[in-house]
Amino acid sequence: MASKITLEEVARLAGVSTSTVSRHLNGTHFVADEKAAAIEQSIQRLNYRPNLVARGLARGRTLTVGVLTQEIVSSFFNEAMRGVEDGLIGHEYDAIFASTHWERDDEAKRLASMEGRRVDGLILIHPGIDDATLDRHAQTVPMVVVGRQVNSRFVHSLAFDHGLGAQLAMEHLLELGHRRIAYIGGPTGRADADQRFTTYRHALQSAGIAFDPRLVAPGNYVEAGGLSAMTLLLDRGLPFSAVFCANDDSAYGAMLALHRRQLRVPDDVSVVGFDDVAHSAYCVPPLTSVKQPLRELGREAANAVVALIDGRKPPRGPMARLELVVRESTRALPMQSAKATSAATRQKATSRRST
Amino acid sequence: MASKITLEEVARLAGVSTSTVSRHLNGTHFVADEKAAAIEQSIQRLNYRPNLVARGLARGRTLTVGVLTQEIVSSFFNEAMRGVEDGLIGHEYDAIFASTHWERDDEAKRLASMEGRRVDGLILIHPGIDDATLDRHAQTVPMVVVGRQVNSRFVHSLAFDHGLGAQLAMEHLLELGHRRIAYIGGPTGRADADQRFTTYRHALQSAGIAFDPRLVAPGNYVEAGGLSAMTLLLDRGLPFSAVFCANDDSAYGAMLALHRRQLRVPDDVSVVGFDDVAHSAYCVPPLTSVKQPLRELGREAANAVVALIDGRKPPRGPMARLELVVRESTRALPMQSAKATSAATRQKATSRRST
DNA sequence: CTGTTAGCGCTTTCAG
């Protein structure tokens, strides 16, 4: 284990003081060309790498921003994380990630750990921690929260209007002539999920369609949940020609359930998702979905923390908007079946796409 | 910005010396119950959090292991990362992640950064850096490499036998009666991809089937590549009843291409992937794939670095094996079409699943 | 058991 070499050794070899080396390294002051060269040389020869830990202690800042996400195995969070990475390029900060697996305790622990590491700023993606706690922490370290509106003047929150997104999805379905539209929900109690559901009901109402609770099934944002939700819906035997899923992963599960019952998308039922995760452009059929520009969101978050750290006010630019990406999982309801045939009763029927 | 409080303040409030507080915190020595209580109390009152940076500098170890991955937006890498997280639970180490986006330069930079942060150990997932460089770094910091066999006695490598996996996939297809088996490759020059391809050829040979280069198309491990590869294959107009894809993402793309040409999986062509990424159980149809137990691999990697750090020899247990997970994207070739009908010429034909 | 005293490696006044 080759011993780590230090600034002091470099200084000695170059015949200067440690402060000079430090200054040269950080460009804080001009250093005589001659000495600079000598320093450069000994750095090479010794293969010196500054100890960031010591530097962090001395400077009082670590040049790191901590990113807390719920789950690493998730295209959704990944996109945002990637955005953060992108956004940090060009700034002098590095990101370190940690995930909390939806456990509130874990979140608290990770948060503490990040603070212990003295990150200069924090980005929390869809945190579950309550506003008050967040507010408290934000008083100690610059914090931006992504995916949720936090009621605190210390934390900078970046969130989309999920209602608007759901609106887009519903309008699309309605315009295609669908009247019996089922809904597969997200985890209850989460603002974004609630918002989507509320909009689903409102949209129905605005279109003069009675809300039917039997057309909604609970989901949990993951494939398995979508699968069982759709199975439940189908088992109830009520007719519906389209389904709006609270997120893409649920939609995948729903599509598989449909497939298992020999029902075809979009011929038998149209499905629209939410998130427009990378995979959605490649599933069969490609999924119509509400795109959340997560990458961009991540980038904005990165810029915001850096601004916060620098004591600037984060630019409150016009945020990227949610938009509907129409693909092949939705189609207009054919006139003859506008009377809403029952998907359930058509199981195993032969209504195939006319070739 | 509430000022960060220090050990010293805690000590003062508790009326003891800093070392006593430190000892109590780390459990290095017994501390009188009375004082311990006082310390505990002032910690509470001041809401003290140890400064891990200072601690790291003083101890000479940071209790962190760095994890370098190629891409954060990838179910493949995610699984392994998650495994590392899991494997670290119970140990006193935290993981910090960084991704390098397949850029060799980025890799070097990140590696340097991790070393600068004085991580106690390093896990590199599918690094592109050459063996010699890896070997050099490994002499300074405990290192385990996942996904590749590194020729160095300093680095501990953990890799699967991709040849075996490919073997499994091919045997499955062959047993199902397929003779004309196409292949969609991975990025050239990468050991794992090369290994899979080689095995594809060998398996064909062993089965007495002539290798036909026109049945292989280049891919790049991502959906788009799989899509164009399959399109190319179809355009060549040669008959094939099955396709082996170098990884799952390619398979998704291939399945979409098939869908676009009105070809059905597995009725018209069977497809098998490699990796068995989480989503594969939920695509339509669920994909038959060679499972790489990445999660477990990540866990093992975590245990290995910890062992290495502690100066122990990492346990070389029997590693989890690759296995074939048979789902619904493959099926036996019906006898009558055993003479290998041309998928291409059947495009838009009506051969649908008999209902 | 506990206080005192040195550092860990680097930055940053403070004087030249």
Add this chain to the structure above:
DNA sequence: CTGAAAGCGCTAACAG
């Protein structure tokens, strides 16, 4: 422009 010296916050001998 540059050296000396004083920390950053915590741990780890070293003496009680």
